[in-house]
Amino acid sequence: MHSVTGKIFEAERLDITSMHRGACPALAAPMQTGDGLLVRLRPAGGALTVSQFQALALAAVRHGNGILEITARGNLQIRGLRAGSVGLLAADIDAAGITVPDGVAIEISPLHGVDADEIADAAEMEAALRNRLGAFLSSPRLAPKLSILIDGGGQFSLSTLVADIRIVAQHASQWLVSIAGDGQGATPLALGGADTAVNAVGDLLQILIARGRQTRARDIDAATLRGHFPQIDSIRSTRPAPQKSSFVGVTRLGNGRAVLGVRLKFGQARTADLISFLASTESAGGPELRLAPDRGFFLIGIGETEMPAMQQAAIDHGFSVTAHEPAEQIAACAGAGACASAFYDTRALAGQLIDRVPDLFDGSLKLHLSGCAKGCAHRHADLAIVGSAEGYGFVLDGLAADRPAARIAGERIDFAIERLARLIEDKRGAGESSADSLKRLGVIGLAEALQQE
Secondary structure (H helix, E strand, C coil), X not given: CECCHHHHHHHCCCCHHHCCECECCCCCCCEEECCEEEEEECCHHHEECHHHHHHHHHHHHHHCCCEEEECCCCCEEEEEECCCCHHHHHHHHHHCCCCECCCCCEEECCCCCCCXXXXXXXXXXXXXXXXXXXXXXXXXXXXXXXXXXEECECCECCCCCCEEEXXXXXXXXXXXXXXXXXXXXXXXXXEECHHHHHHHHHHHHHHHHHHXXXXXXXXXXXXXXXXXXXXHHCCCCCCCCCECCCCCEEEECCCCCEEEEEECHHHEEEHHHHHHHHHHHHHHCCCEEEEECCCEEEEECCCCCCXXXXXXXXXXXXXXXXXXXXXXXXXECCCCCCCCCCCCCHHHHHHHHHHXXXXXXXXXXXXXXECCCCCCCCCCEEEEEEEECCEEEEEEEECCCCCCCEEEEHHHHHHHHHHHHHHHHHHCCCCCCHHHHHHHHHHHHHHHHHHCC
């Protein structure tokens, strides 16, 4: 753990304009974007008090563009910073008593220590890793975006998140260490008690450090893995922890407590709305906040009688407390007006699509609205609508940077939305989801539908 201010002042002497996509925009290495510098941070344990979150929101106004984001992995982002304001932001973070751990960000179960259904406390495993492997975790030879995940189980597991290194609690006080994938696709390497897990992670970090900053866990060859992890061929199968379909709304835990999941629409909040909402939570006793994957947070410690008022306050300030709303299926970047790189207003287009193509949002499809081809808001999506100087590109089952199935001139977007609505209405088979329908129609079918007169 460290005070961030000193490292930020050192970072500001760097040529920050050289920051590039693929770098991790941490406090010590902000990334240049179309709306200035961006910093991403993860407080210790993903936990904040209400006053700390308010302080972050105020800092985003003072030093950035007044927009605060929560990413798909549950990390905080502050946008619109300048070279001279990053150090001031760091000083405000220190003053608020927010601790940002050194080295690689470690993502842990959001309800660690709270959920009675949790198999093991992910925070204790994180502490063990940082105490014993701190020098490795802080190595400058690790890839900037290296990801480590600790899943203690419970109602909100992290089974859908992809990570370089996964440490997942198993029954009988054991942990499974695997690499390069989500809960189903990662390769298991070691299974045992806490010491076994920490030693396995240490071995992996040493391999990655030896190979340098361009190496991710997926790049380690099978022969090397077998040489270091003799269990690799004997761990036949593991059962992924159950994954609740959405964290949004009220969840009652096994110990009689209840938590409220609040989602920022499209992962963004204007700080005035956030500060006002947080002020309203003081009537509920000042609950603790836990950052959650999929662009939101939990409020922990709200009494049963205060819960309806907190839900209404969230709605009144533009946040979501209802699971499976159409906006939950949309990943949208900052868009024009907030980012100079964006060619269109992503939120406006999201509203048009929700209003005019409601059948698209049946829960099956992930839609990515990207103002440019960098694709900052999401990686792989079922359908991406990407802005460019020529208009809009429609990418099917891919990345924003991929070749689009169809291109539409900017003034023809209303026509394209109408065609998309008709395509879903006319071509979907009986019982077929919108995602499966688009996949079946494929690139040619989508292109023909969008380009016909």
